[in-house]
Amino acid sequence: MYVIIAGAGMVGGTLARKLVQNRHDVVVVEQDRGVCEEITQRVGALAIHGTATDIEVLEEGGIEKAEVAIGALPRDADNLAFTILARNFDVARIIARMRDPRYATAYKMAGVTRTLDIGQLFVDQLILEIEHPTLRQVATFGRGKASVVVATIPEGAKVDGMTISDVAKSRHFPEECVVAGIYREADERFIIPRGSIELRGGDQVFLSATTEDVRRAAEFLQRTK
Numbered sequence: 314m315y316v317i318i319a320g321a322g323m324v325g326g327t328l329a330r331k332l333v334q335n336r337h338d339v340v341v342v343e344q345d346r347g348v349c350e351e352i353t354q355r356v357g358a359l360a361i362h363g364t365a366t367d368i369e370v371l372e373e374g375g376i377e378k379a380e381v382a383i384g385a386l387p388r389d390a391d392n393l394a395f396t397i398l399a400r401n402f403d404v405a406r407i408i409a410r411m412r413d414p415r416y417a418t419a420y421k422m423a424g425v426t427r428t429l430d431i432g433q434l435f436v437d438q439l440i441l442e443i444e445h446p447t448l449r450q451v452a453t454f455g456r457g458k459a460s461v462v463v464a465t466i467p468e469g470a471k472v473d474g475m476t477i478s479d480v481a482k483s484r485h486f487p488e489e490c491v492v493a494g495i496y497r498e499a500d501e502r503f504i505i506p507r508g509s510i511e512l513r514g515g516d517q518v519f520l521s522a523t524t525e526d527v528r529r530a531a532e533f534l535q536r537t538k
Contacts (some may be wrong), residue, residue, distance in 0.1 A: 314338065316443065317379040317404075319365030319395045321348050324410060325385035329358045335444065340374040366394040376402045381443050384409035384425075389416040393423060400424040406446065448531050451519075461493065461521045464531040468514035471536045478508035483533065490522035490530040 363370035
């Protein structure tokens with residue numbers, strides 16, 4: 314996945330490192346030349362020296378082929394300008410961190426896919442949003458190390474008709490991941506996940522585990538035939 318990040322501060326820099334580790338193509342736009350050099354040498358991402366609100370700088374960073382654009386600049390006004398430019402290049406998914414909730418409407422009008430309140434921001438939540446947009450994180454624990462995530466089982470999924478017990482026994486399902494609940498929209502009911510309960514396409518499954526195990530469990534549940 315080709316990801317362009319505006320800003321290499323604590324959030325942007327850490328996010329770039331984790332995305333590179335997960336084998337994504339990452340470009341970081343940063344005004345501080347020294348930080349750019351550090352990103353290139355220590356993180357392995359391509360760092361562009363310049364402002365992320367300059368259209369020529371973004372073109373140099375290959376924004377026209379970006380699949381995800383992340384606004385991680387210190388000021389909402391700059392993030393907003395960056396997201397508007399990203400939308401101008403038809404970037405499919407635009408995510409911005411928001412410091413001041415008064416900017417929420419402006420971000421929405423600019424076409425931002427998702428805004429994250431800086432007070433609740435965890436890098437793993439961003440990783441989950443970028444790599445698995447079909448998942449919805451509803452809670453985090455241990456400073457973001459563990460999560461409760463809702464994964465919707467697609468129609469035609471391989472697990473359609475499998476019992477919770479069979480899923481738990483699969484070598485592809487993390488041992489430390491717990492199926493905490495199932496919401497079956499067709500019946501409008503919440504199901505306590507006993508071992509004999511069968512999963513169905515359309516079920517919303519509540520998963521609880523470390524962020525990495527939740528990611529692996531969701532991938533297993535959402536595989537199609």
